[in-house]
Amino acid sequence: xxxxxxKKKGDLPAISxxxxxxxxxMLLFFFMVATVMRDNTLMVKNELPNAxxxxxxxxxxxxxxxxxxxxxxxKSKYGELPxxxxxxxxxxxxSVQLAVTxxxxxxxxxxxxxxxVALKVDKETNxxxxxxxxxxxxxxxxxxxxxxxxxxxxNE
Amino acid sequence: xxxxxxxxxxxxxxxxxxxxLLIFFLVTTTIEKDKGILRSLPPIEPPDEENxxxxxxxxxxxxxxxxxxxxxxxxxxxxxxxxxxxxxxLDNGGDVDGEGNPCDYCQGKRDPSSSDHPDKAIISLQHxxxxxxxxxxxxxxxxxxxxxxxxxxxxxxxxxxSYPEVDDVYFAMLAEKEKNQFxxxxxxxERIAKIKTMYPMKLSEAExx
Numbered sequence: 001x002x003x004x005x006x007k008k009k010g011d012l013p014a015i016s017x018x019x020x021x022x023x024x025x026m027l028l029f030f031f032m033v034a035t036v037m038r039d040n041t042l043m044v045k046n047e048l049p050n051a052x053x054x055x056x057x058x059x060x061x062x063x064x065x066x067x068x069x070x071x072x073x074x075k076s077k078y079g080e081l082p083x084x085x086x087x088x089x090x091x092x093x094x095s096v097q098l099a100v101t102x103x104x105x106x107x108x109x110x111x112x113x114x115x116x117v118a119l120k121v122d123k124e125t126n127x128x129x130x131x132x133x134x135x136x137x138x139x140x141x142x143x144x145x146x147x148x149x150x151x152x153x154x155n156e
Numbered sequence: 157x158x159x160x161x162x163x164x165x166x167x168x169x170x171x172x173x174x175x176x177l178l179i180f181f182l183v184t185t186t187i188e189k190d191k192g193i194l195r196s197l198p199p200i201e202p203p204d205e206e207n208x209x210x211x212x213x214x215x216x217x218x219x220x221x222x223x224x225x226x227x228x229x230x231x232x233x234x235x236x237x238x239x240x241x242x243x244x245x246l247d248n249g250g251d252v253d254g255e256g257n258p259c260d261y262c263q264g265k266r267d268p269s270s271s272d273h274p275d276k277a278i279i280s281l282q283h284x285x286x287x288x289x290x291x292x293x294x295x296x297x298x299x300x301x302x303x304x305x306x307x308x309x310x311x312x313x314x315x316x317x318s319y320p321e322v323d324d325v326y327f328a329m330l331a332e333k334e335k336n337q338f339x340x341x342x343x344x345x346e347r348i349a350k351i352k353t354m355y356p357m358k359l360s361e362a363e364x365x
Contacts, residue, residue: 031181123290
């Protein structure tokens with residue numbers, strides 16, 4: 001009898017943690033690869049409006065236009081009035097055409113006719129500025145437009 | 157000289173270092189997915205084109221003034237009532253479409269003084285230069301919601317049997333199309349196109365005054 005008992009007795013063997021670093025490294029590499037650093041530094045206040053009838057945005061065919069009041073650090077230089085930001089700089093309304101055309105031409109050819117302009121506009125901005133941008137976009141035939149919003153639950 | 161073997165580096169703290177890095181990246185990662193209201197702008201028309209005459213009853217005028225007040229068909233309206241009013245207008249079906257077919261799927265009141273057919277019904281959204289953008293988007297949202305409601309309703313009526321467990325059949329169809337974007341599904345695309353032609357989105361945005 002004791003022959004068998006002996007085998008069952010004894011502490012549980014400690015779980016080997018030798019592979020822990022490997023697991024952690026795997027996760028680490030995943031997050032390092034998945035992390036996208038912001039490509040544009042926001043220079044305007046950007047509190048997006050709220051909507052529930054939203055669709056997803058495909059990033060590969062999109063260029064962003066930001067608009068809103070200049071944020072704190074830029075107030076002294078650029079004043080309080082809402083401005084347009086494309087890439088990393090404030091631009092006037094007359095530069096929108098050029099910047100958007102450039103962005104469209106940089107796309108792969110098969111995506112160029114699916115080109116979408118995403119507007120990230122602060123909700124306090126005057127709608128007049130937005131319609132100015134829209135007029136410019138119509139002139140260069142960039143007709144697909146997305147008003148980027150935050151998403152709320154439609155049942156509320 | 158005595159031969160000394162190099163002492164082995166203790167790798168026990170490797171996990172700690174890796175954890176530290178991992179936590180840093182976990183915290184800084186924002187996997188953001190932008191969402192928003194997708195709209196198409198009207199192309200600029202050649203100037204010599206004649207103005208098309210649109211009957212007043214087929215036009216649903218939504219005005220948004222500089223104080224963010226809403227004037228719908230010459231009546232002040234609250235934002236929460238806009239969706240219902242829009243649905244009533246679009247779904248009225250009082251007369252026939254351009255080809256003389258009555259709207260046999262409309263469930264509206266068939267009021268002869270409101271829109272003839274969803275195909276003819278046009279929503280005109282006008283805003284002031286000083287309207288706030290947030291309010292403007294809220295109104296856009298309600299108008300798009302009205303179209304989506306009607307499209308969902310028709311999709312459920314026609315194709316609901318293929319999607320027994322969902323309420324918003326039109327959305328489910330769009331989601332399915334998105335999922336199978338590398339595998340064209342002729343039937344699905346045909347169905348989506350059909351729903352879209354039943355309630356075509358005719359939302360005109362006039363330039364602000």
